């Protein structure tokens with residue numbers, strides 16, 4: 001792939017631009033259009049796409065893909081993408097979700113489409129649309145379909161309706177209400193609207209073909225009764241449009257040109273076209289109507305992308321909320337250390353196609369590593385601290401001496417400058433960087449010992465990163481035999497960056513943090529949430545990875561706090577050298593209590609199933 005979304009979608013767009021399919025459109029209809037047009041921001045012939053989430057949950061990785069497809073295609077072809085809340089369902093939708101969806105789309109970097117506010121040039125307004133703003137039009141469209149004989153009010157029970165719909169092998173049966181006159185139907189619809197019928201007592205159905213091989217064309221329901229308040233329209237309506245009816249109308253009113261959706265809507269496309277064709281014939285909409293094109297939804301191994309299942313994880317307490325760093329919600333991914341660039345690179349690499357499949361989780365982490373490596377600031381940290389004492393320190397340098405050390409903030413970017421810290425008599429090292437009796441091939445710290453061959457062996461030498469070469473001489477233990485301290489000696493004149501640095505060859509380099517200036521930190525080590533590759537097939541509890549979170553109490557390099565403080569509410573991921581990519585937990589206020597980091601990923605893919 002060229003690195004741009006779906007070539008087959010781009011072909012469709014390019015053909016339409018070439019043919020001028022939408023060049024003759026006139027404007028009006030949807031809120032905001034006049035403003036865009038007047039401000040000359042958008043060429044009326046340009047393409048329009050939309051991202052239409054239902055505000056009934058938080059956005060997840062699959063939505064990120066859809067956002068990326070719709071916004072980046074619009075941008076590439078000089079068009080515009082609408083963020084539209086598909087809020088036609090009165091009961092399931094909540095304000096909280098609207099806010100969070102908007103925030104996440106903006107965070108991904110797609111909040112740039114702004115228009116002048118009508119009558120107030122220079123002022124901008126966000127490019128946001130609500131399906132519920134079109135309820136009047138949708139109702140009018142339903143009346144029109146009834147008047148023109150293309151719809152009727154069906155008062156069969158839901159069971160009768162289901163039985164008469166037939167199945168793949170059996171054609172459906174006409175409802176006894178199908179032959180009522182338009183006038184009778186219209187009167188009944190108005191009674192529905194006036195609240196005279198109970199929930200479920202009747203639905204409006206399109207009159208198409210009960211024998212159609214496509215069950216979606218067997219007189220689909222377009223309006224239902226629901227005595228429920230809506231977050232936007234309050235108690236104004238007690239009948240609400242069905243999604244399959246509302247969605248094409250929303251697209252048409254906003255003059256969307258290309259309506260991209262996932263493959264499960266393929267069977268709905270004939271109805272999408274049928275409906276818009278009828279409304280164009282009736283003069284309610286202008287031709288040419290938008291068209292729907294389907295692509296395969298994103299599936300990632302070890303990840304669930306279904307709002308229903310994600311809600312279950314939250315409600316059953318398997319995770320700590322929708323933005324738990326293990327959740328594949330955009331809020332969770334952000335808290336984990338994913339950046340907009342990483343998510344976009346992942347979307348790009350995973351491609352857009354007509355046939356589904358699973359993308360390996362390692363591709364997600366790979367995109368993260370590849371985007372962070374060139375930009376992430378570096379720091380030293382110790383996750384499982386073990387104290388090391390440099391026993392000849394005082395004799396060499398004098399008691400209390402602190403040796404200044406420096407390191408690049410980012411080895412790929414000289415302009416990022418240097419970071420400063422100091423080395424002293426006592427340091428923290430990673431517990432796994434010491435072995436009292438080394439395993440075969442172990443290259444880090446070990447003391448003099450008797451080898452497997454019965455012969456005495458020397459203690460090992462390693463370099464303290466950005467510091468001296470040290471020589472391990474022994475260790476101290478407590479009454480239980482637990483190692484409490486490693487003992488080593490500094491080898492003089494071997495400091496990194498000095499002429500003598502290479503005078504002693506070593507095979508190992510280890511990280512460290514000075515005991516005198518270490519900043520304590522809680523470091524949350526995350527793994528994939530599901531141990532199984534294709535979660536969602538069995539009980540969640542059986543599929544979850546019991547080791548998806550472990551907590552380390554460690555230390556981080558002095559001076560890091562200043563950088564974090566400067567980042568404020570938007571902590572950026574950084575690399576703890578040799579350990580992985582981490583980000584300060586955005587939920588824990590800085591400066592109040594413990595510093596908390598979340599591990600985004602390790603430096604290499606180390607997953608073992």
Ligand code: ATP
Pocket residue numbers: 051052053054055061062063065066260261262296297298299305306307308
């Ligand atoms: P869910 O199944 O998780 O409830 P949804 O499709 O019902 O998701 P919507 O809010 O209706 O959620 O989705 C908004 C848009 O995001 C739709 O156009 C939908 O096709 C798209 N989308 C949802 N999940 C994915 C996915 N896994 N891959 C690509 N696009 C997706």
Ligand code: MG
Pocket residue numbers: 054
């Ligand atoms: Mg949906």
Ligand code: MG
Pocket residue numbers: 307
């Ligand atoms: Mg859904």
